[in-house]
Amino acid sequence: MTRILMKGNEAIAEAAIRAGAIYYFAYPITPQNEVGEYMARRLPEVGGVFVQAESEVAVGNMLFGAVASGKRAFTSSSSPGISLMQEAISYMAGARLPVVLINIMRGGPGLGGILPSQADYFQATKGGGHGDYRVLVLAPSTLQEAVDLTMLAFHLADKYCNPTMVLADGMIGQMMEPVEFPENYVEEPLPPKDWATTGCQGRDPNVVNAKGRAPIIIKSLALDPVVLEKNNLVLAEKYKLMKRDEVRFEAYKINPKNRILVVSYGTMARICQTVIDELEQEEISIGLLRPITLFPFPAKEILAEAIKPNIESVLTVEMSMGQMVEDVEWAVKDKRPIEFYGRTGGIVPTPEEVKDYIMKILARETPAAKNWNG
Amino acid sequence: MMQTPFPAFDKRVIIFAGAYGSGKTEVAVNYAIGLTTSQNQPVSIIDLDIVNPYFRSREAAFELETQGVRVIMPHNEMCHADLPIILPEIRGEIERSDGKVVVDVGGDDVGARVLSSMVDAFAPKGYEFLIVLNARRPFTSDVAGSLKMMHDIEMSSRLKFTGIVSNTHLIGETTTEIVVEGYRLAEEVGKAAEIPVVFVSVVTEVAQQLDPNVVKVPVFALSRQMLKPWEEKVKAVRGL
Amino acid sequence: MNEKTHAIFTRPQSFRDVVTHYCPGCTHGTIHRLVAEVLDEFGIRGRTVGVAPVGCGVFIYNYFQTDFLEAPHGRAPALATGLKRVRPDLIVFTYQGDGDLASIGTAEIIHAANRGEKFTTIFVNNAIYGMTGGQMAPTTMPGQITTTSPRGRNVEECGYPIRVAELLSTLRTPAYIERVAVHTPQNIVRAKKAIRKAFQYQIDNKCFSLVEVLSTCPTNWGLTPNESLNWLEETMQPYYPLGVFKTPDAEVQK
Ligand SMILES: Cc1ncc(C[n+]2csc(CCOP(=O)(O)OP(=O)(O)O)c2C)c(N)n1
Ligand code: SF4
Ligand SMILES: [Mg+2]
Numbered sequence: 111m112t113r114i115l116m117k118g119n120e121a122i123a124e125a126a127i128r129a130g131a132i133y134y135f136a137y138p139i140t141p142q143n144e145v146g147e148y149m150a151r152r153l154p155e156v157g158g159v160f161v162q163a164e165s166e167v168a169v170g171n172m173l174f175g176a177v178a179s180g181k182r183a184f185t186s187s188s189s190p191g192i193s194l195m196q197e198a199i200s201y202m203a204g205a206r207l208p209v210v211l212i213n214i215m216r217g218g219p220g221l222g223g224i225l226p227s228q229a230d231y232f233q234a235t236k237g238g239g240h241g242d243y244r245v246l247v248l249a250p251s252t253l254q255e256a257v258d259l260t261m262l263a264f265h266l267a268d269k270y271c272n273p274t275m276v277l278a279d280g281m282i283g284q285m286m287e288p289v290e291f292p293e294n295y296v297e298e299p300l301p302p303k304d305w306a307t308t309g310c311q312g313r314d315p316n317v318v319n320a321k322g323r324a325p326i327i328i329k330s331l332a333l334d335p336v337v338l339e340k341n342n343l344v345l346a347e348k349y350k351l352m353k354r355d356e357v358r359f360e361a362y363k364i365n366p367k368n369r370i371l372v373v374s375y376g377t378m379a380r381i382c383q384t385v386i387d388e389l390e391q392e393e394i395s396i397g398l399l400r401p402i403t404l405f406p407f408p409a410k411e412i413l414a415e416a417i418k419p420n421i422e423s424v425l426t427v428e429m430s431m432g433q434m435v436e437d438v439e440w441a442v443k444d445k446r447p448i449e450f451y452g453r454t455g456g457i458v459p460t461p462e463e464v465k466d467y468i469m470k471i472l473a474r475e476t477p478a479a480k481n482w483n484g
Numbered sequence: 485m486m487q488t489p490f491p492a493f494d495k496r497v498i499i500f501a502g503a504y505g506s507g508k509t510e511v512a513v514n515y516a517i518g519l520t521t522s523q524n525q526p527v528s529i530i531d532l533d534i535v536n537p538y539f540r541s542r543e544a545a546f547e548l549e550t551q552g553v554r555v556i557m558p559h560n561e562m563c564h565a566d567l568p569i570i571l572p573e574i575r576g577e578i579e580r581s582d583g584k585v586v587v588d589v590g591g592d593d594v595g596a597r598v599l600s601s602m603v604d605a606f607a608p609k610g611y612e613f614l615i616v617l618n619a620r621r622p623f624t625s626d627v628a629g630s631l632k633m634m635h636d637i638e639m640s641s642r643l644k645f646t647g648i649v650s651n652t653h654l655i656g657e658t659t660t661e662i663v664v665e666g667y668r669l670a671e672e673v674g675k676a677a678e679i680p681v682v683f684v685s686v687v688t689e690v691a692q693q694l695d696p697n698v699v700k701v702p703v704f705a706l707s708r709q710m711l712k713p714w715e716e717k718v719k720a721v722r723g724l
Numbered sequence: 725m726n727e728k729t730h731a732i733f734t735r736p737q738s739f740r741d742v743v744t745h746y747c748p749g750c751t752h753g754t755i756h757r758l759v760a761e762v763l764d765e766f767g768i769r770g771r772t773v774g775v776a777p778v779g780c781g782v783f784i785y786n787y788f789q790t791d792f793l794e795a796p797h798g799r800a801p802a803l804a805t806g807l808k809r810v811r812p813d814l815i816v817f818t819y820q821g822d823g824d825l826a827s828i829g830t831a832e833i834i835h836a837a838n839r840g841e842k843f844t845t846i847f848v849n850n851a852i853y854g855m856t857g858g859q860m861a862p863t864t865m866p867g868q869i870t871t872t873s874p875r876g877r878n879v880e881e882c883g884y885p886i887r888v889a890e891l892l893s894t895l896r897t898p899a900y901i902e903r904v905a906v907h908t909p910q911n912i913v914r915a916k917k918a919i920r921k922a923f924q925y926q927i928d929n930k931c932f933s934l935v936e937v938l939s940t941c942p943t944n945w946g947l948t949p950n951e952s953l954n955w956l957e958e959t960m961q962p963y964y965p966l967g968v969f970k971t972p973d974a975e976v977q978k
Pocket of ligand 2: 568745746747749750751752780850854855940941942943944
């Protein structure tokens with residue numbers, strides 16, 4: 111297939127359709143409106159359904175019903191809208207439903223602004239709603255990756271029967287890049303969705319099915335604490351498997367000469383790459399570890415790189431006041447000084463700013479670097 | 485190296501429209517800067533893109549103003565507002581009789597709808613209404629799709645296209661073959677719609693390699709203004 | 725600019741002397757002015773608190789010389805409830821668009837009206853989501869083209885436009901509910917009277933009051949300002965009849 115130029119939001123929309131997700135529920139919000147506009151145009155061509163809901167609260171619950179049918183359905187929104195879906199996400203996690211959510215993040219808190227941000231990291235990776243649950247979170251940094259990860263998100267959601275989020279900042283939603291879509295896309299086989307509520311015609315509603323639900327009632331209510339704990343343990347088991355099998359990251363210019371290990375994701379990682387390339391010209395060696403899955407987080411991998419003998423510190427760069435940095439700190443423990451650089455509110459740090467901060471660390475002018483005695 | 489004259493027009497109002505992501509803004513911004521050097525008269529650019537939240541001509545305001553182009557755009561907080569802002573001075577700028585005005589419109593029929601709300605301002609003195617075509621965009625990759633796009637934009641804007649700008653590209657992956665492929669499509673679209681291809685636009689590096697025997701219309705060399713954050717070496721933090 | 729010169733002579737005290745961000749021909753500005761004039765006439769500016777919506781009216785606090793809260797999208801009636809219950813001596817009003825009030829905030833407005841909260845709502849119905857670039861609203865007319873109904877609103881899938889004034893009037897709880905328009909001078913005069921009455925009921929601590937105002941959006945309708953006024957009259961008004969739908973003293977009075 112030829113490479114075509116797409117806007118991030120369109121590319122994500124098309125990727126979802128290619129993955130067979132032709133049921134789309136949403137409420138308008140900038141900077142992701144192009145997803146809905148693209149779907150309004152494309153879905154009738156492929157026999158899909160687009161409901162513009164009355165609110166994001168309704169969107170979340172429309173998705174609950176849609177995915178309970180066993181079909182692939184999804185939504186896209188931006189930060190304030192995703193906040194309103196947290197209740198439904200918690201319910202869907204509890205009911206073990208595969209749903210895909212796209213968050214094209216903008217600056218918060220509150221109404222905030224419409225410029226790009228990465229300030230929803232905590233909300234996405236730590237739960238967001240109530241209860242003991244996790245959302246699988248994928249963070250693209252190029253449009254091709256946005257396409258690939260969107261398609262993967264549907265697969266992983268089905269595989270783990272768990273809410274899965276593609277977390278991208280507004281820049282990824284709005285920018286243009288050449289992309290291509292895999293031709294004749296086939297996924298590796300998944301277990302049948304024998305838990306779906308499709309009517310008990312032709313099957314015995316009382317037979318305990320593979321997932322232990324009899325008859326098929328998709329729910330998260332469990333008044334008996336023993337039952338509820340059991341459900342949470344099932345979930346916990348699932349999250350353990352994700353941590354074992356689904357961690358994804360990219361190592362960029364990581365080598366034994368690196369003096370600093372940078373950890374950064376999404377748009378911010380691309381800016382860091384520019385800086386790393388420039389510093390390489392000046393013979394200063396910096397490596398980048400870019401988490402692609404934010405949950406499960408590549409903690410072991412970060413630690414392994416952080417403790418290489420030449421590494422003087424680990425720098426996290428984010429478009430927030432410091433959220434992922436807490437996971438990096440936890441990964442590295444106290445083996446290396448942890449540095450952070452970030453801008454927020456819709457301001458994207460420039461390569462210059464990041465480079466200046468790296469030079470300060472190397473000159474031991476930052477507090478963490480000053481206090482570090484190895 | 486291919487040298488072609490600056491593609492000038494007699495009409496003072498030159499409107500660039502097209503599909504989302506066709507590169508209208510890049511062309512409009514470069515064209516406005518080109519006008520300041522090629523013609524001895526005041527030049528202004530109107531950012532009429534109310535559908536895109538980012539990558540609008542207002543982001544090149546500094547460069548434009550430095551080159552002597554007056555930029556008509558919302559200021560301060562409103563510059564990044566999540567709402568359509570149509571400044572009252574836009575109409576005045578269109579109706580004036582001196583200088584050149586470049587209008588950068590948002591994408592698709594959706595972005596062009598705003599023109600329709602000021603159609604009475606454009607009509608009396610005439611205008612160039614140019615469709616910017618990129619054959620590497622999903623909805624304008626063939627003649628039928630391009631004609632449909634033009635039709636939809638004409639319906640929503642209530643203006644008639646007067647020419648085609650062939651701006652086929654894949655950003656950093658643009659080659660002469662891609663440009664020529666787009667130019668050929670533009671010629672076919674032009675024939676079907678009975679309007680001329682007024683110029684081909686492409687980044688300078690590729691423009692230099694185009695064969696004038698193949699591309700028979702002026703080639704307008706672009707220098708990229710709409711950069712992504714990691715492509716920008718120095719960018720002043722916007723005063724908000 | 726002539727809006728500004730006009731303002732020199734008649735600018736209400738409650739209204740700031742600034743140019744608004746509204747598109748040429750948009751009637752949001754007219755509606756603001758009417759509210760400001762009423763606040764002046766009652767002399768209640770100093771004890772009035774407005775609640776701003778999320779929608780084109782979000783910057784309303786830049787134009788009023790009164791205190792303001794900015795609510796999450798659709799939740800203004802809940803904020804107003806909270807404020808008014810704690811400080812019944814204040815005059816509280818919400819200013820909301822049709823996406824804000826009739827879509828995401830439907831629950832809040834119905835329950836505020838049903839509880840008979842003693843605040844006033846100015847509901848601006850322009851049949852579209854103006855702020856986010858012209859998506860379909862619950863009040864969008866059948867067949868009307870918007871960015872999320874590119875083939876026109878299909879009533880089979882999206883139902884018919886919601887008539888908010890009529891809907892709220894079915895509630896048993898006493899309220900004052902009227903629909904007006906602002907597309908001609910006569911209508912503007914009537915709209916102002918309705919807004920006055922709405923605030924009067926609040927001042928008298930009588931009931932919940934809501935004025936639905938049919939308004940224009942030239943930019944997203946794709947019409948010139950003049951054509952927009954005609955479209956409002958010819959397309960919206962027959963579907964959204966003007967008049968008083970409910971008063972606290974009588975059953976429907978027309
Ligand atoms: C939770 C949430 N969802 C979506 C949005 C995006 N949004 C902002 S304004 C708006 C609709 C505005 O339309 P309307 O209320 O009709 O006001 P108008 O602009 O037409 O006056 C939407 C969907 C938001 N800010 N917050
Ligand atoms: S977009 Fe519509 S509602 Fe908003 S200011 Fe412009 S004309 Fe008014
Ligand atoms: Mg509206």
